[in-house]
Amino acid sequence: MSDSSPLPPARLHSEAELARDALATPLLSRAVRLARWAGPGTRVGAGGELVDEQLPAAALELGLAADADGAAYASEAWRIAVDTGLVDIVDEEEGTVAAGEDLAVVTSGGPQDILGLWLVALDAVLADASVPDIEDIGDLVATMEEGGEADFSQLDWDPEAEAEFLEGVLGNLYLLTVTEGGAGDAPVPLPALAASMIVPDDMGEPTDDILEQVSDAMMKLDDQFRLLDPVGLVEFQPVDEALMAEIDEADEAARAAGATESADSFDDSDVTRYGMVRLTPLGLYGIRARMIEAGVDAPAVGDLADKGADTLLDGTSAFPQAAAQAEIEQWLARREQLLAARELLSAARGSDPGAPLRRLRCQQALSLVGGEAEPALREVLDDAELGGLARVWLAEHGASDVPAPPESLIFWLTVDTIAAQLALEGNSDELQGLVEGLAAQHSGFFAAAWKVDHPATADVLEAMGRLHPDKKVAKEARKAAFKARSAQAG
Numbered sequence: 238m239s240d241s242s243p244l245p246p247a248r249l250h251s252e253a254e255l256a257r258d259a260l261a262t263p264l265l266s267r268a269v270r271l272a273r274w275a276g277p278g279t280r281v282g283a284g285g286e287l288v289d290e291q292l293p294a295a296a297l298e299l300g301l302a303a304d305a306d307g308a309a310y311a312s313e314a315w316r317i318a319v320d321t322g323l324v325d326i327v328d329e330e331e332g333t334v335a336a337g338e339d340l341a342v343v344t345s346g347g348p349q350d351i352l353g354l355w356l357v358a359l360d361a362v363l364a365d366a367s368v369p370d371i372e373d374i375g376d377l378v379a380t381m382e383e384g385g386e387a388d389f390s391q392l393d394w395d396p397e398a399e400a401e402f403l404e405g406v407l408g409n410l411y412l413l414t415v416t417e418g419g420a421g422d423a424p425v426p427l428p429a430l431a432a433s434m435i436v437p438d439d440m441g442e443p444t445d446d447i448l449e450q451v452s453d454a455m456m457k458l459d460d461q462f463r464l465l466d467p468v469g470l471v472e473f474q475p476v477d478e479a480l481m482a483e484i485d486e487a488d489e490a491a492r493a494a495g496a497t498e499s500a501d502s503f504d505d506s507d508v509t510r511y512g513m514v515r516l517t518p519l520g521l522y523g524i525r526a527r528m529i530e531a532g533v534d535a536p537a538v539g540d541l542a543d544k545g546a547d548t549l550l551d552g553t554s555a556f557p558q559a560a561a562q563a564e565i566e567q568w569l570a571r572r573e574q575l576l577a578a579r580e581l582l583s584a585a586r587g588s589d590p591g592a593p594l595r596r597l598r599c600q601q602a603l604s605l606v607g608g609e610a611e612p613a614l615r616e617v618l619d620d621a622e623l624g625g626l627a628r629v630w631l632a633e634h635g636a637s638d639v640p641a642p643p644e645s646l647i648f649w650l651t652v653d654t655i656a657a658q659l660a661l662e663g664n665s666d667e668l669q670g671l672v673e674g675l676a677a678q679h680s681g682f683f684a685a686a687w688k689v690d691h692p693a694t695a696d697v698l699e700a701m702g703r704l705h706p707d708k709k710v711a712k713e714a715r716k717a718a719f720k721a722r723s724a725q726a727g
Contacts, residue, residue, distance in 0.1 A: 245415045246536040246560045247525050250518045256348035258519040259355035262469030264362065265321075267299050267314035272323035272340050274298045280332045285319045287312060288332070321357045352522070355469070359523050362468045366461040367399040402434065402454075403461060404527075409433045410471075411524045414516045417557030427462075427476065427512030431455040455511065462514050470520040477510040542567040546577075546584035549602075550595040554660070565602045578603060578610035586622050588692050590660075597657035600626050608634055625650030648689045651675065656693035659700055669704045676701070676710050683717035687724070695721040 249255070259265055274295070280288045287295055289308075295315060296307030318324040322339035342350045410430060413420040431454035436443055443451070455476070462473040516524065528535040541552045541564055549568050553561040569577055585599035586592070603610065603626075614630050617623040618640060625646050631639045642650075658668045675682055686698060698718035705711045 243555055244412065244528075244533070244535050245417065245557055246538045246540070246564065247411075247415045247521055248538045248560070248563060249522055249525070252348035252352065255519055255522050256351040258469060258517070259351055260343065262355070262519070263467040264314060264317055265355055265358050265468070267310070268318035268321065268323055268358070269340070269343055270299060271295055271311070271315050272318045272336060275318075275324055275334050275336065277333070279334050281326060281334055282332065283329065285316070285326050287315045317358045317361060320361045321354045323354075355519070356523060356526055359468055359470060359527075362464060362470075363400075363403065366464045367396065367403055405434055406430060406458060407470075407524050408528070410514065410516055411521065411528070414521060417559055420515070422515065424472070424474065424513035424515040426508045427455050427458055427514060428508065430514065431458055458514075459512055462512070469517055470523055471514050472517055474509065474513040476512040538563045539567050540564075542571055544568075546580040550581070550584050550598045551591065553598050554591060554594045561598060561601065565598070566605060569602065569605055574606045574610050575613055578606055578613035579616075582613060582617055582623055582627075585626075586620075588622075590692075592622075593653045593657035593693060594660045596622070596626060596653060597661065600629070603630050604633075611636060621646075621649070622653075625653070644685075645689070648686055649691055652686065652689050652691045652694050652697050655697045655700070656691070659697070664700070664704055668700075669706075672701045672704045673706070676705060676707075676714075683713045687717040687721040689721075695725060 280291060282288055292308035292311050293303035295311035296303050299311055299314065301307035301310055322337040325335050325337040327333045327335045339354060342354060410425060413425055428451060431451045435450045435454055436447055459476045462471055463475060465471050466473045525535045525537065538560055541549045553564050556564060581599050581602050585596045614627040617627045625642060628639055628642050662668060687694065695718050698714050698721055702711045702714035702718060705714060
């Protein structure tokens with residue numbers, strides 16, 4: 238997420254499904270149970286935390302053992318109950334509590350209300366995850382209690398940097414999830430995720446220092462994802478503890494032998510032992526919500542379903558193929574097909590640089606409508622910009638009496654199609670194959686193509702010159718591009 242290119246759209250579950258997932262998460266469900274359990278006799282400390290004497294009973298209420306671990310889980314769930322408004326502190330001096338107004342949201346609120354509670358819980362857990370696991374912070378706490386400012390430097394801890402690092406990791410995980418050809422629903426190895434934050438993009442073989450930083454980051458993420466799993470943000474398979482013992486033994490042996498090379502390089506024979514993580518559907522929703530709050534444009538499939546066809550075609554122009562298809566399907570589902578076809582065709586017109594890609598998306602959308610849209614396609618048969626794609630659609634749908642296209646229209650449609658592919662994919666292998674096929678099938682292609690009255694003719698011919706592997710053919714394309722540009726200038 239280091240560049241400014243737009244994010245691919247996320248494919249979210251419905252809010253009703255996500256709300257059910259939120260209520261089922263271990264952390265929020267425990268918080269709800271404790272909020273319902275609390276009564277007049279429940280006592281809290283100055284910070285709203287349950288007093289130690291009540292933690293065993295709270296743990297038992299949650300079905301946990303009344304031991305140190307159970308008490309820790311109960312304490313965490315109670316804090317979430319307070320943070321989300323499921324519990325109110327009635328009297329700070331007395332340390333008494335009551336059910337919060339938001340407890341009713343759990344049973345009577347809508348999906349958005351429940352997801353709002355979960356997002357508050359998520360914020361609290363993310364804040365916790367950015368705090369280092371420190372055994373002895375007595376001096377720091379004492380300083381704060383005496384009214385002084387906390388000197389985090391003594392802990393070798395920068396709160397802002399830690400929070401930014403975790404946000405960056407989650408942003409990368411989000412991008413891997415939504416990008417076509419990325420991880421999708423599959424888990425991501427922890428070393429790969431750590432490396433995405435540490436290893437420079439232009440680095441070849443990582444140095445020992447970089448590998449050590451990746452190893453440290455991986456272990457930090459192992460601790461953090463253990464905290465984020467119970468709130469439902471991720472599904473996490475922790476680092477194999479036996480593996481860490483093996484690494485420690487290898488490091489000790491290397492030091493004893495006076496080895497100069499780091500023992501931190503990863504054995505990828507079983508990468509799952511190093512930890513695996515994936516965003517849940519709820520986690521995808523949560524990270525996107527945080528991005529939007531931070532001012533990031535994070536689209537979701539369905540955002541354009543109630544917009545006009547012009548917005549649909551422009552909005553999906555940068556979408557990956559599968560995401561564009563899903564968005565178009567939702568848009569069409571809300572409309573009568575003949576009217577939708579007319580609206581799409583009207584929006585596909587234009588001579589601006591984005592027009593060829595709009596027409597390509599229009600073709601994609603029209604491939605999803607049935608025969609009832611035929612009148613709309615026949616209405617544009619004589620249109621210079623739409624007549625070609627109309628003939629293609631009618632032929633594919635077995636329509637009769639489709640007039641043969643004039644040669645000029647065939648060349649115009651060819652230029653328009655290549656211009657759209659260039660805008661969508663750049664110099665891809667698929668486009669190179671298309672270029673080679675055109676040149677092979679039409680020996681006089683370039684002699685006719687430079688005369689095509691299309692704004693992108695010169696650019697398309699120049700691209701064909703770059704893409705074609707045959708030097709003679711590439712030279713013909715460049716000459717044709719020069720002629721086209723001269724004709725446009727004249």
